[in-house]
Amino acid sequence: MLKLKTRILAGIAAVSISAVTVAAFAQVPPPGGPHGRAPSAEQIAKFEQMRARHQAQLHDKLKISASQEAAWKLFLDKTKPAPFDPAARPSKEEFAKLSTPERLDKKLEFMRKREAFAEQRVAATKEFYATLSPEQQKTFDAEFERMERHRFDHMRHHDERRGPPHGAKPAPDAAAPAAK
Secondary structure (H helix, E strand, O other), X not given: OHHHHHHHHHHHHHHHHHHHHHHOOOOOOOOOOHHHOOOXXXXXXXXXXXXXXXXXXXXXXXXXXXXXXXXXXHHHHHOXXXXXXXXXXXXXXXXXXXXXXXXXXXXXXXXXHHHHHHHHHHHHHHHHHHOOOHHHHHHHHHHHHHHHHHHHHHHHHHHHHXXXXXXXXXXXXXOOOOXX
């Protein structure tokens, strides 16, 4: 049981690291799209444009040389987000028909696929990073840190908009006057 927990935690960590690593290069809608719906063609096009813009900005900031261009293109190819596949996830109705162990198996299978995808992205990032000069590595590190901060702030803001977890009581507001 401890090995399973360790593997699940390692998988979650790997997925988190890869998501952060590639977010600047691969701004794709989450599976299921906003509010649980599949992303529209318009949303996918918007995210692709954003992704291309971020890639161009990073390319310019890193000052990729002609000799590094092949490594850059390989990096982009290897870190390209997987296309949205609605068949990859069961529908709510299909999922509801499964027993708890079957649901857990499906979730674990999905996590393993994401972990393998994350490992591929991390390896591609390390491979590309090794081709950069020390100055370019500093730039890459700074861009990665900036992107992580942005992602953290965005997630925190998203959590604040959603409110407290289900069943939790909201924190008392310090600015509110005490009730008498």
